[in-house]
Amino acid sequence: MKKKRIYLMIEIKKRELEARLYFAYIASLKGYSVVIANKGEIWLKRNFLRPGIVIFKSLGPNNTKLIDDIKKAGHEVVAWDEEAFVTPKEISFFVKKRILKENLLKLKYFFSWGEIEYEYLCKEFPEFKDNIIKTGNSRVDILKKKFSNVLDHEVNEIREKCGQFTLFLGNFPSINNFYYDDGECMSDVLHKQGTFKKGGKENNYVLRNEKSMKDVFRLLPDFFKKYSKKFPDNTLIIRPHPVEKIEPYVKMISGLKNIQIISDDRNALSWIKASDIMISSNCTTSVEAFLLERSNINFFVSKDLKDQEFYLPSIVSTNTNSVEETINLLENIYNKSFSNEFINNSDKIDIHYKNVKRALYNYDENICSVSEMLIHLDKINVNNNRDDKKINKIFFYYLFLRSHLGRLKRKISFIFKSKKDKRTEKYLRKKMIGFDFKEVTKKLKLIIQAGKKDKKNFKVKELIPKIFCVENIEK
Numbered sequence: 001m002k003k004k005r006i007y008l009m010i011e012i013k014k015r016e017l018e019a020r021l022y023f024a025y026i027a028s029l030k031g032y033s034v035v036i037a038n039k040g041e042i043w044l045k046r047n048f049l050r051p052g053i054v055i056f057k058s059l060g061p062n063n064t065k066l067i068d069d070i071k072k073a074g075h076e077v078v079a080w081d082e083e084a085f086v087t088p089k090e091i092s093f094f095v096k097k098r099i100l101k102e103n104l105l106k107l108k109y110f111f112s113w114g115e116i117e118y119e120y121l122c123k124e125f126p127e128f129k130d131n132i133i134k135t136g137n138s139r140v141d142i143l144k145k146k147f148s149n150v151l152d153h154e155v156n157e158i159r160e161k162c163g164q165f166t167l168f169l170g171n172f173p174s175i176n177n178f179y180y181d182d183g184e185c186m187s188d189v190l191h192k193q194g195t196f197k198k199g200g201k202e203n204n205y206v207l208r209n210e211k212s213m214k215d216v217f218r219l220l221p222d223f224f225k226k227y228s229k230k231f232p233d234n235t236l237i238i239r240p241h242p243v244e245k246i247e248p249y250v251k252m253i254s255g256l257k258n259i260q261i262i263s264d265d266r267n268a269l270s271w272i273k274a275s276d277i278m279i280s281s282n283c284t285t286s287v288e289a290f291l292l293e294r295s296n297i298n299f300f301v302s303k304d305l306k307d308q309e310f311y312l313p314s315i316v317s318t319n320t321n322s323v324e325e326t327i328n329l330l331e332n333i334y335n336k337s338f339s340n341e342f343i344n345n346s347d348k349i350d351i352h353y354k355n356v357k358r359a360l361y362n363y364d365e366n367i368c369s370v371s372e373m374l375i376h377l378d379k380i381n382v383n384n385n386r387d388d389k390k391i392n393k394i395f396f397y398y399l400f401l402r403s404h405l406g407r408l409k410r411k412i413s414f415i416f417k418s419k420k421d422k423r424t425e426k427y428l429r430k431k432m433i434g435f436d437f438k439e440v441t442k443k444l445k446l447i448i449q450a451g452k453k454d455k456k457n458f459k460v461k462e463l464i465p466k467i468f469c470v471e472n473i474e475k
Contacts, residue, residue, distance in 0.1 A: 002384055003033035003471065005052025006377065007042050007075070011082070012242060013435045014265050018150055018443060019139040024470040025447045026138075026370035028458065031475040036440070037467040038432055039066070045464055046073040048389040051382045057082040059103040067106055076380050079104075080111040080137060085284045086310040087113075087359065090205050091120045097195060097202075104128055109376050111135040111369075114361040116311060133376055136362025136369035143269070143291040144365055150446040154270035162237065166330070167275035169268065170240035170249070171283035174206070175213045178245040185210050205308075212302040216281045219301065221252045223323045228256040230327055234334065237262055239271055242431070265433040277333055279326070282313050290316035290356075291363075295333065299326055315355045388463055432466075440468050 006027055008020045024034035035042075035049065042054060043066045051074035056063060059079055067077055081098055088094050104110060104125055110132050112118040122129045141147065170176075174186040187206045190196050196203040227236055236259045238249055246261060253259045262271075269288055272278050278289045278296040289296035298317035300309065320326040353363075362369040441460045448455045461469045 003031060005033045005050055007052050007054040008036045009039040009042060009057050010036055011039060013432050014267050018267060019142045021444045021447050022142045023138045023370050028470050028472040030374055034470045041466055046070050050386055050388045051075050051384055053078060053377055053380055059099045061100055064103055067103055074383055076382055077107050078109045079107055084113045084117050085139060086287055086312050087116050088310050089307050095124060108380050109133055111373055113137050114359045116359050134361045135372035136360055138369050140360050140362050141369055147450045150450055151270045151273055154266050155274045158270060158274040164276055165235040165237045166277045167271055168236060168238045169280040169285045170244050171281050172213050172217050173241050173243045174210050176244045176248055208305055209308050212305045212308040215302045216299060219323050224253050224256055224259055226323060226327055228258055232258055282310055286313040286317045312359050437462050
């Protein structure tokens with residue numbers, strides 16, 4: 001009997017791979033065949049692959065054709081919103097940008113990260129209420145003590161190379177995005193796309209969000225300069241957001257010897273875990289640092305724009321509102337005269353637990369998001385009317401060669417592209433660097449080991465170049 005198939009989309013390898021492999025590990029233990037691949041590859045090869053359940057990671061207008069084509073190829077579709085790890089206090093903008101009602105109604109289920117997202121979605125889409133399920137997400141599960149040690153091999157490599165350091169993680173894609181033209185911001189792009197009208201509630205939210213980012217970004221040169229002068233024996237590593245332009249940071253730290261910029265294909269979680277202290281601004285990474293039990297500072301200076309904050313970062317961080325306040329806090333931490341107030345306060349712990357639990361359903365150690373999802377995926381019947389296309393070695397290498405020729409063609413055409421298109425091309429290449437059979441099998445083995453199972457009972461097969469299938473051969 002053929003195993004029921006789940007297709008997991010991955011868009012940014014360094015952010016999502018460990019979580020996807022954790023999902024594959026848990027689902028394969030339940031007898032599923034789990035395929036992991038880039039969204040575009042799943043769409044392009046949808047007729048090569050046997051029908052299964054495809055999990056989308058967003059439902060914006062750009063996904064409409066993909067959903068329709070994948071369903072026509074015999075697959076069923078469910079989804080979660082990858083960006084809902086943290087939800088803004090004004091969630092309406094967030095949902096309207098990323099969840100198109102037309103696409104939502106085509107799904108079997110939508111899996112929410114927690115109560116906050118669930119409540120809003122049920123209110124916004126009452127006709128789909130019974131199919132919106134609180135499950136949490138595997139990006140939280142992979143941060144729990146039992147499995148977070150899968151990061152340790154990268155953590156050790158980082159520490160050997162960098163020693164002790166403070167980590168600054170950039171989070172300014174709305175105003176420093178290399179997809180955008182010089183001087184262009186998210187509000188301009190969304191207006192051009194017709195997503196939001198100027199003067200509307202959602203567009204005004206975007207404008208305020210851009211202002212809150214600009215308020216912090218314009219202070220960074222002063223912060224870096226004062227940090228370098230105040231702490232000459234300490235190292236600060238800047239890691240920009242994946243879609244940020246690096247050039248502004250290079251200019252900011254010119255001549256500052258103890259500050260460096262690093263952009264690599266490692267998971268940001270590994271950098272967070274390797275650091276002594278982490279600084280970010282209204283960012284998902286502050287929540288990840290909290291879950292990894294790392295000290296983190298939320299540098300957010302727009303006191304009059306508190307409604308622009310995401311729900312969790314300010315709750316799980318030590319908050320600062322100026323360069324001086326941030327420098328003083330770092331000095332206290334370095335001198336070991338700072339104590340994180342909520343750690344030794346049972347009331348504070350209880351408040352943190354309730355708030356984080358409300359946002360992240362599987363924050364509890366005993367709740368596994370994948371197991372919660374499988375309860376519902378088990379109910380979906382897929383018309384298993386064809387097998388994976390038989391791909392012998394000759395055809396496999398033909399596809400492999402064709403993909404490399406396509407890459408060569410893109411490199412040649414790259415020479416003649418505009419500056420903006422070149423930036424976009426570079427980013428798209430960086431998204432999936434290192435996503436290969438070696439990396440997938442290496443990290444899956446670490447997850448299997450953390451789960452205390454025998455790696456011999458699992459197999460990884462590259463069905464088609466860059467499309468990997470994970471199965472438990474015992475099931």
